[in-house]
Amino acid sequence: MGQQTGGLSFEQLEVAFQHGNFAPLYFLYGEESFLIDTLQQLLIEHALPPELRAFNLDIVYGDETEARAVLGLCQSLPVMAPHRVVIVRNFDSLRENRLFAAYAERPNPQAIVLLACSGRPNLNAQPYRALRQHAVWAELRPLRPAQVPGWLARYAEREGYRLEPEALQRLAEYVGTDLQAGVQELRKLFAYAGTRHTLTLDDIVTVSGQTRSYNIFELQRAVGEGRYSDAVYIVEQLLQHASNPRSEALRIVSFLTTFFTKLWRLTLCQGQRLSNQALAGRIGVPAYFLQEYLQSARRYGGDAIRRVLAALLAADVELKGGSQRDPRLVLHLLLRQVQAACRAPLQQAA
Secondary structure, rough: OOOOOOOHOOOOOOOOHHOOOOEEEEEOOOOOOHHHHHHHHHHHHOOOOOHHHHHEEEEEHHHEEEHHHHHHHHHHOOOOOOEEEEEOOOOOOOOHHHHHHHHOOOOOOOEEEEEEEEOOOOOOOOOOHHHHHEEEEEEOOOHHHHHHHHHHHHHHHHHHOOOOOOHHHHHHHOOOHHHHHHHHHHHHHHHHHHOEEEEHHHHHHHOOOOOOOOHHHHHHHHHOOOOOOHHHHHHHHHHHHHOHHHHHHHHHHHHHHHHHHHHHHHHHHOOOOHHHHOOOOOOOOHHHHHHHHHHHHHHHOHHHHHHHHHHHHHHHHHHHOOOOHHHHHHHHHHHHHHHHHHHHHHHHHH
């Protein structure tokens, strides 16, 4: 295979797998397990037809087997198929996996072996050093918030759909950096849209089980504009219609945390004389959404935003088991803290 001077991206591997261009050995690691899962599925789908998988596909887990047994699978020949596919999950937990350093130098040319770690191993140790030298490798990290809209747009395009700009941005804000949640929402949107191939903000709101007037995007707008009575009412509506109020409350906290984190990034850019396009890029929103964020950042100010982020963290801890308080009470107290944090900048502005 030759020495790899740098790792490949998810997109490069995705295109290669879809076109049936396979190497005999892959080494994947990183915190974004969803991307690893996706590449694993693409490999299986495009390397072996379903009728040949029974005798030519092995998926094993490192903490359930030993290296010598796995190496035996990797050295086996395919049965009436062009390739034998061996996938090793939790490769970093495989006992004596250092034996793969030698395999990396001379992999079985009739096999496609994918070794996937659950995180980032010690790349200076064997067999990881040899794998980075001889295998096709990729480090799959969680996407930054600014990368999520583009990723969602590309996924939708591959399925034959296009999201309107506002719909795309709001969907990205809704799912955060959870790509699995993003794909689940997109699949629901595809099923809802039917023969329509352009997806709108109304589609996203409807599929999420909310209404045009009372949804998480309107909640963000109400908080950003300092309309706290409206924010409280929207929260009430969201919790009232939620099948699991605690999960809904956690989603609201996560959503608002993303919003205030973007406001905090804007305050850090003050005095840098950046263009609107550059500012939008810094916080990961399209330029036409920037004024909404700038106005909210001015309304709160840096000190208030820090206090709000601390309150959001405390609410997150409570909702995840830090207290037994009702989720509705937790959110009401949170909104009071947000209102109190904003009060000083508003008075100064007045």
